[in-house]
Amino acid sequence: MAAAAADDARGAAARLEAIWRDGGPAQWLLRPLALLHAALVGLRRALYRAGLRRRERLPVPVIVVGNRVAGGAGKTPVTIALVQALRQAGRRPGIVSRGHGRSHTGTIREVQPADTAADSGDEPLLMRRRTGAPVVVGRDRAAAARELLARHPDTDVIVCDDGLQHLRLARDIEIVVFDERGAGNGWLLPAGPLREPVDAPPAGRVQLVVLNTDRTEPPPGAPPGERSRRQLGRPVPLADWWRGTPSDTALTDEAAWAALRGRRLLASAGTGQPARFFDALRAHGLEIDTLALDDHHDHMTLPWPASATEVLVTEKDAVKLDPARLAAERPGLQVQVVPLELQLPAALIAAVLQALPAR
Structure with missing residues (x-):
């Protein structure tokens, strides 16, 4: 049922994007709602500029x-x-975020490296693991920031x-x-x-x-x-990625990518723009089957077909994939994490x- 709902959501999003891209009668019918949206956005901003709605200033920039x-x-x-x-x-620095996709959205929580994505959200957990900086999640960003400063006063x-x-x-x-x-x-x-x-x-x-x-x-x-500048880092086995172990330094970057060419690979991405990940993998000469998941896909049920033997995933998905669970549910399946390196x-x-x- 969850998979069907996700398919429906992806289908609706694709149809809406097609309307944005192609125009036509459907897009014209939506324009009055867009004008109303613009008016509400403008009114909200005006209320803040006039001081009728209060901004919260923190003691740090x-x-x-x-x-x-x-x-x-x-x-x-x-x-x-x-x-x-x-x-x-x-x-x-410290980081605050809403924590989209976590179970208790109304609470404020400091993200710990051992958290699950259900505890803190996938992106906050990824930011905590990648940066080592303190991360606090909460719907109210100002309240989350106050909590972060209380816990980490040197921020x-x-x-x-x-x-x-x-x-x-x-x-x-x-x-x-x-x-x-x-x-x-x-x-x-x-x-x-x-x-x-x-x-x-x-x-x-x-x-x-x-x-x-x-x-x-x-x-x-x-x-x-x-x-x-964006580029993909070399793939890392899932268990090594979770341990923070670097990829095989004995191989050059080109050799690491060359080792994957000519193999049967499935690329899976639960991101806002999965095609971007797939295109970047193809740019490295990989021949891939693709599986585009809904953004923030929870991976509560593993989404890959039984025929898959090697899977490439994003870091945003990797935080939801416990290596011990995969070893138990899909023994022999090789999952590698492909990090995004942005400069x-x-x-x-x-x-x-x-x-x-x-x-």
Whole structure:
């Protein structure tokens, strides 16, 4: 039943994206709702600007990473790369996030490395494992940030993952992420993919734009920004990834990818843009069958066909795949984790560090 519901959700999302892309009568019928959405977004922002709705200011600077377009534009990889850059610069960042997909969404929780995705959400758990920085999840980002500061008083900057529209949390810097879709057809939901207008004024002192795309042409409708560099890291066996063991350093990157060519592989992705993962694997010369899952797929039931012998997954999916469970349920199945390595441009990191108040 859960699988059928997921299939229905993917089908509905695909139909809506087709309407955004192709236009036609259905898109025209949705435009009045999009105009209403735009009016409500504008009214909400105006209430905050006028002080009729209160922003909560924290005692440390806040950086919010988010996107204007619905779906996965790469916010979490940007957050991970940003936190790593801040730590390298001598800052002590902490992360707050909503924790989408966790069981108790109304509670505030500090993420621990041994948590399950049901406890904390898949992306917060991944951020905790990848950065080592403290991560607190909660629907109310300001309350989550207060909890983080109470538990880790040495924290000197808060990074909020996916909080661009959470205006109650005052911020110093906004980082807006666009991928190759840009602004889509330029319309707000439900007639288009935008959560808010592309030219919405910044809610903080500084607004920076990251373009997560490998294409040479600029994303359509997106404002000018700094281009990130994305590449896949070499695959790591699932059990090694969970232990934090690096991949086989005796092999060069090219040899590691060459070892997978000519084999029967299934690539599985429960992300906002699974095709991006599949295309990147093909760019390394792999011949793959693909399985696109719904975003944040819980993997409570293993989704792969019985014929699969080798599976490649994203890190976002790996946090929900206990190696001991797989060994018991599917003995002999080889699962490898393919990490995404994102490098932020030096100019953007410099702009962030310059905009942060002195400690």
